[in-house]
Amino acid sequence: MIKTDKWMIWAFVGPTVLLLAVMMYYPMIGTLIESFYSTSFINPKPEFVGFSLYNKIFSSGNFGIVVRNSLAWTIGVVFLQNLIGFGVALLLNQRLPGQGIMRALILLPWILPGVVAAILWRFMYDPQLGIINSFLIGTGLSNTGIAWLAQESTAMIAVIIAAVWKGFPFSTLVFLAALQNVDREQIEAATVDGASALRRLFDVVLPAMRKVIVVNVILTTILTFNYFDMIWILTRGGPRDATHIFPTKIYQVGFGQFRFGEAATYGVLSVLMLSVLVAFYFIAQGSGRNKRAKA
Amino acid sequence: MTARFNLQRVLLTVLLLFVAAIVLLPFFWMISVSLKPATEPFSIPAKLWPDAPTFANYITAFRPEFRTYFVNSMIVSGATVAITVTFGTLAAYCFTRFQLNVLSLILGLVVLAQMFPHAAIIIPIYKMMKNAGLLNTRLSLIIAYVTVTLPVAIWMMHGFLAKLPITLEEAAAVDGAGPLRTFFDIIVPLSRPGIVATSVYVLIVTWQEFLFALSFTSTKEMRTLPVGMNDFIGQYGIRYGELMASSVMVSLPIVLVFFILQRQFVAGLTAGAVKG
Amino acid sequence: MKSALMMATAISLISAATAYGQEPVILKFWDNQQTESGLSQFQQAAVDRFESENPGITVEVTTIPYPEFQQRLLTAVQGGNAPDISTLDQIWVAAFAKAGAISDLTKMASDSDISRDAFFPGAWDSADYNGKLYGIPFNVDAWSFTYVNKALFAKAGIDPSSIMSWDGLKLAAEKLTDPANGQFGLGLFGHKGEDTVVVTDSFIFSNGGSVLNSDGSCGLNSPASVEALNYLASLVPYAPNGILNASSGDMRELFLNGSLAMEFWPALEQPTLQKSDLNWDFVAGQAPEGKTAIGTYGGWNLAIYKTSPNKEAAWKFIEFMTREDVNGDVVDLVPANIKAAKTFLEKNRLGAERIMKYLDNAKARPLSPVYLEVSDAEMAMMQDIYSGMPAQEAADKACKVIDAL
Structure with a gap:
């Protein structure tokens, strides 16, 4: 442990604490309070209603759908985004020809403004005009094309694919940076010992990157859970409620229907659910460490 | 041995090209749509390239305001990157190096803050900006962007700094270097890959941010690119050609930045590899 | 030196303005962003003209894309930073009035030349809440006109006027549908958007049904309404797939490339087709045989916010923008001023008389502060129906939600 002065810690952490307290916690505490009041745009004199907004949401039948969708969306995007992101990072770390340009090109989806990316994908999924169905019909994989975003059975997977396309470069970037910290001598030693590439990956690279992978999975979980633009523009939570997640619900109830109190309640529930999800990861991380030790 | 090695390299290169093709296909289509004359209807099945490509959409989309939007985006994103990465690195350093209960608590609160849905807190934030007289200023956006990117920046930096061996700092301490010098002379250079990655993250997030930019600015003089380019989205439809043309123009500066800084970018990402 | 000079100039300008007994006034005007190219220039020209007619008043125009306009206005009002004036969708007026966000304009209107008979009655009444006037109609339109591709009709030997009846529309849709050649009778849209609702309403209205009964209870599950809903559901086989995520805007490209023989749009669609x-x-x-087709009113009103310190100047601006000689230059829907509308339609739109007649007949959506929740229930109902749920069941479900509001 390094010896240090308290003043340095506070000087280093202070700006962060101040900003988050004022800009995030103060408003969020306001939201928490609001969730106990019947606040709405057309009711400027709200009354204290206790847990009745919570009861209303729990008994509406919508809540279960939103929870289920949020889970499917978050887990689907996080899993695919990090898997693909890691694979691409490994590829880009191989010193292959043209990899410099590739590193820049591969970041393109992530650079594209979110609103535009969503509009682009909505257009690509268009049942008649979209390039995806043109491809399917052209290759004979489908006769009439598939209305990806208009069927309850395919809408969720379609929005997940679009989000993964948009988000995987972030994971690639993080993993690529982390790969530089993997000890090359250890890899070379393993190579000399005759370990296959796969062995080296599992025995040397993955353990060395464990911390970064865990942090990134947690991070992308949080970012994905609250990712609003993509679904809002692609489907507005439809068809019916097939892609409604917490952020789209909060926006729709609050800004679409002027019911601020209920939107606040959804906001509080959203934070609670995400906390549970993240806590679950932390626990899984602990048991994952044991499993890996056995392997 | 070498033959197998080369085959492997060829296969990997092909795989990389394949991945790149899939990733870039939507962009190809975006450019194709942006070059389509407004009078040429969309065909079924979709054509990969318009019959008579034209830059007309670019000419319509490129308006004099674009320069203002661009400058605003530059200022806001640049300032946000500088501030966020500085604050984030400082804070992450403390979280990885000093075992104080209060720091663990703060770190937990940082993670928690990232979970707050923006739609639920934007009205109170707007009120504060109004009371501080900051509405319709670039500063309001910078403050908001630093706040929303800081938790992620701290987490990213945390991931890298935690990997740095503490022995170097201990050696520096033995040599008589104070904690501040240790931080700036040893930690900062060693965490360059992390700083680069974090800066890129912050830059890209702020370059495309829409909700705060739309809510806090009202005059054309203060708008940023993502808000400015939404002029092509109306009540009953989107003018795809012009929107795609303006998207290409918005993305171009940042793509250029990457190509120009590519060497530094890669060097930044690989700088940490030298340490043992 | 230079800045000192500028300062001096600025001071003399300000004192000149005050010398005339007028504080310089800056009006903040927020408008839904229009997509028809060129309109913003016309609007700016009108603003310049207003400023020259009213020295001492400057207007700062902010345009916001429609999808975010509602959120942006709500945020500003809640944050205590509302503009002086904005356009408000007809369906928002009651909520903004009840929230106490916008001013009662009844007295200002009665003291001025602005009166009901200068405007489309449906538009004027949409600004009425509890007997008080909260906005002045700016522009209007009606959903929906059924646009036809004449070439496809001629090829199939169908007379376009035959589709004025429900039976005729369905028959034509059936004949014009040829999926093997990528051709469909008409494009139905059922995404979560207000365009889904207004088209549904016009079918309900044309069959004598209603969204809300006069006592405020839900009218969607009445026999007349359900009959209209069943009729809409019977058109599904003639529409391209993907109804549940299709918007009226999505149908535009399909109509333009000849994949659709018919489409429902407001008169606003004409400029696109003309090009x-x-x-x-x-x-x-x-409408069904023997009944009259009734459209659904749409459009925007100009409202003054309660927090505005410049209500008089704001009123002047509203008077100006709705004037006969100005109104037509600053809108892309139909001007709400009837005289301006006539000139505008004759100059810019095909079938001016038919449009005027349809507008005269059109019915407004329920003017309720909770309209947006009613509309949400109606959207859910249409998504149920287009997914195959029997209309009666879907309507009963929607009415349960609406009656609980």
Whole structure:
């Protein structure tokens, strides 16, 4: 442990604490309070209603759908985004020809403004005009094309694919940076010992990157859970409620229907659910460490 | 041995090209749509390239305001990157190096803050900006962007700094270097890959941010690119050609930045590899 | 030196303005962003003209894309930073009035030349909440005109006027559907958007049904309404797939490339079609045999916010923008001022008379502060129906939600 002065810690952490307290916690505490009041745009004199907004949401039948969708969306995007992101990072770390340009090109989806990316994908999924169905019909994989975003059975997977396309470069970037910290001598030693590439990956690279992978999975979980633009523009939570997640619900109830109190309640529930999800990861991380030790 | 090695390299290169093709296909289509004359209807099945490509959409989309939007985006994103990465690195350093209960608590609160849905807190934030007289200023956006990117920046930096061996700092301490010098002379250079990655993250997030930019600015003089380019989205439809043309123009500066800084970018990402 | 000079100039300008007994006034005007190219220039020209007619008043125009306009206005009002004036969708007026966000304009209107008979009655009444006037109509339109691709009709040997009846529309849709050649009778849209609701309403209205009964209870599950819903559901086989995520805007490209023989749009769609090579016409809605087609009113009103310190100047601006000689230059829907509308339609739109008649007949959506929740229930109902749920069951479900509001 390094010896240090308290003043340095506070000087280093202070700006962060101040900003988050004022800009995030103060408003969020306001939201928490609001969730106990019947606040709405057309009711400027709200009354204290206790847990009745919570009861209303729990008994509406919508809540279960939103929870289920949020889970499917978050887990689907996080899993695919990090898997693909890691694979691409490994590829880009191989010193292959043209990899410099590739590193820049591969970041393109992530650079594209979110609103535009969503509009682009909505257009690509268009049942008649979209390039995806043109491809399917052209290759004979489908006769009439598939209305990806208009069927309850395919809408969720379609929005997940679009989000993964948009988000995987972030994971690639993080993993690529982390790969530089993997000890090359250890890899070379393993190579000399005759370990296959796969062995080296599992025995040397993955353990060395464990911390970064865990942090990134947690991070992308949080970012994905609250990712609003993509679904809002692609489907507005439809068809019916097939892609409604917490952020789209909060926006729709609050800004679409002027019911601020209920939107606040959804906001509080959203934070609670995400906390549970993240806590679950932390626990899984602990048991994952044991499993890996056995392997 | 070498033959197998080369085959492997060829296969990997092909795989990389394949991945790149899939990733870039939507962009190809975006450019194709942006070059389509407004009078040429969309065909079924979709054509990969318009019959008579034209830059007309670019000419319509490129308006004099674009320069203002661009400058605003530059200022806001640049300032946000500088501030966020500085604050984030400082804070992450403390979280990885000093075992104080209060720091663990703060770190937990940082993670928690990232979970707050923006739609639920934007009205109170707007009120504060109004009371501080900051509405319709670039500063309001910078403050908001630093706040929303800081938790992620701290987490990213945390991931890298935690990997740095503490022995170097201990050696520096033995040599008589104070904690501040240790931080700036040893930690900062060693965490360059992390700083680069974090800066890129912050830059890209702020370059495309829409909700705060739309809510806090009202005059054309203060708008940023993502808000400015939404002029092509109306009540009953989107003018795809012009929107795609303006998207290409918005993305171009940042793509250029990457190509120009590519060497530094890669060097930044690989700088940490030298340490043992 | 230079800055000192500028300062001096600025001071003399300000004192000149005050010398005339007028504080310089800056009006903040927020408008839904229009997509028809060129309109913003016309609007700016009108603003310049207003400023020259009213020295001492400057207008700062902010345009916001429609999808975010509602959120942006709510945020500003809640944050205590509302503009002086904004356009408000007809369906928002009651909520903004009840929230106490906008001013009662009844007295200002009665003291001025602005009166009901200068405007489309449906538009004027949409600004009425509890007997008080909260806005002045700015522009209007009606959903929906049924646009036809004349070439496809001629090829199939169908007379476009035959689709004025429900039976005729369905028959034509059936004949014009040929999926093997990528051709469909008409494009139905059922995404979560207000365009889904207004088209549904016009079918309900044309069959004598209603969204809300006069006592405020839900009318969607009445026999007349359900009959209209069943009729809409019977058109599904003639529409391209993907109804549940299709918007009226999505149908535009399909109509333009000849994949659709018919489409439901407001008169606003005409400029787009005029720019194309398509041979098109339209029919002003349709009704069952023996009934009159009734459209759904849409459009925007100008409102003054309660927090505005410049209400008089704001009122001057509203008077100006709705004037006969100005109104037509600053809108892309139909001007709400009837005289301006006539000139505008004759100059810019095909079938001016048919449009005027349809507008006169059109019915407004329920003017309720909770309209947006009613509309949400109606959207859910249409998504249920287009997914195959029996209309009666879907309507009963929606009415349960609406009656609980």
